[in-house]
Amino acid sequence: MTRLRTLLAACCTTALLLATGAAAQARFITVASTTSTEQSGLFGHLLPVFTKASGIKVRVVALGTGQALDMARRGDADVVFVHDQAAEEKFVADGHGVSRQGVMYNDFVLIGPRSDPARTAGKDILESLRRIETMKAPFVSRGDKSGTHAAELRYWKAAGVDLDGKKGPWYRDTGSGMGPALNTAASMNAYLLADRGSWLAFRNRGALGIVVAGDTRLFNQYGVILVNPARHPHVKQADGQKFIDWLLSAAGQKIIADYKIDGEQLFFPSASRLTH
Amino acid sequence: MGEITTSLMLAGELVASGDARLASIVTLSLQVSLSATLLACLIGMPLGALLAVGRFPGRHTLIVLFNGLMGLPPVVVGLLVYLLLSRAGPLGQFGLLFTPAAMIIAQTILIVPIVAALARQSVEDAWREYREQLRSLGASRLRAAMTLLWDGRFSLTTSGLAGFGRAIAEVGAVMIVGGNIDGVTRVMTTTIALETSKGDLPLALALGLILIAVVLAVNTAAFMLRQWAEQRWG
Amino acid sequence: MGLGMAWLVLDRLGLTENGVCIINDVSLKVGAGRTAILGPNGAGKSTLLRLMHGLLRPSEGAQHWPAPLTQGMVFQRPVMLRTTALANVEYGLKLRGIKPPERRQRAMAALERVGLPAMAERPARRLSGGEQQRVALARAWALEPQVLFLDEPTASLDPASSREVERIIREIAASGTRIVMTTHNLGQARRIAEEVLFIDCGRVVEQSPVEEFFTRPRHAAAQCFLEEEIP
Structure with a gap:
């Protein structure tokens, strides 16, 4: 009996050590980011190059922008890399982040059935949204306080559609990430707003296609912020800053520009200060 | 039907090709869930045995509580552990969030009630049979509880396996406390969730089939061990 | 060893479970080295044995050990x-x-x-x-208990095993351990015991030396029991 207990305890400790040991050894930073950057495959393309150049591993926790900012606010990330400029600026203003730097942009696209029953196709996102509301065509919303969700709400507001008053069964608030929302839209043949990266990387498209793209209002800005070490002393300031500097450098910006799916560029570098 | 066939073939190809990423994900899944199972057995089985054998106020409340907690939602456990381990939380200083250790902690909490409740049932049945003999020999209740655990070790594998099955299959808790970080905390279930959200349903299902195969393999091993043990010890 | 000094005294012992009286007002002194508890099925033999050993708590009365003795028990089905x-x-x-x-x-x-x-x-x-x-x-x-209680120790055994178990019980008794056993095997009681407690419907109705019990039972229920068991 004693033997077994000792054995169990030994196994247990070993397992725990293995599990935590693997996590403890490498030099790394934790980045709170969005599903769009992760699931579009950009990070898979970008991060190995940075790690090779710097020796710093990057651990990405991919969430909606709202959740990512919240995670950083609790001090659980070193760097935030998200796409909701207004929320990012508030984050910095509240003292949670050091400063916000624009890194790149991609664009949102309105996805819908290729048959386009609401006849939304075109270049004016606001007009298209108004048509969807008028026709009560099924529309899937992320509803998860993500950057995409925030953008969608901004467009509805700009289009003059009062969602609170007019929300009906046609408007499906799914409270889910980009991928699940796309899956839902594919199965319901509904319209939805997506970032181009996630759309291009998405495989289960069904009868959906891009119906609106190219409106300048659809530009989707990504920003990067170092979490404020004054507020969270354990933040890996030096390594986090190194990552940010690299993203904004000519080398980092070129890698971003190089990422393509099916020959199509997904993200466009937009660093205002091109150092080194 | 076509998609399921595709997934089966894909699963076969993935396994046959010895994909290194898949192997590391499967290994991490097993490492995390087996560690959690082991810890949960170390905590839950003595607890279950004491609930079976003990006589103390609040025993019935505890029994009902553990039975009820068998249905703990993984997301709630995940959230709870997240808040505990977050830098802003009471255990933040250890920096355990987004590590396999955090996942082990969350899964342990998730399955302790399962292991304890099932162990209690099994020990209680044995207690009915052994009670007079053990008391006659002068065993205290605590001692009797330990003896019954040791004696029921082969049938208790069932409660351990139930816990393991729940741990390795859950996604809600490990997603939140692990963060699904590629190469660090990505396990079978979070990979499946990720591939589903990328719309790669055949790959997601293929991974699901591999997960089922892994769980079956663990259960088969446990079953054979138990068969052997029962043959040997009766 | 004859019928020596009493080493166990039962005083108006009773056990009621769920309103059913299982052992009723048992007062007696056990002084023999080897005692057999006999009686029909359901008379309360095993219950009385468990009360003596302390596995059951009496609902009325008490048992008294003039000198504390170490005890052991062997059950019908070995665990x-x-x-x-x-x-x-x-x-x-x-x-x-x-x-x-x-x-x-x-x-x-x-x-x-x-x-x-x-x-x-x-x-x-x-x-x-x-x-x-x-x-x-x-x-x-x-x-090395000073008293060994045995509850139908050979009831589930074949004759050869029963004989072996009986031999061991006699050896244990010979080593100085007091024996109290229940049995429905009258031959066994006769071979092992010095004294018989006959229990009927929860009452001990007769306590006699073994030869006396088998040749001249005093209580009607005991007479009836012996006639039925030994045709």
């Missing part, structure tokens, strides 16, 4: 732990805090006395019913 025969015998000693070298020695000696030294390392649950009962006897005997 074997899933380990070796030797470890089963050692278990009781372990509970008494006896350390390994002595524990092993005493356990082995007990197994030898019940004729099972060769089975020491065999899984106990894989032994035959008779062998398991002998291991249970060894487990009780290794503790």
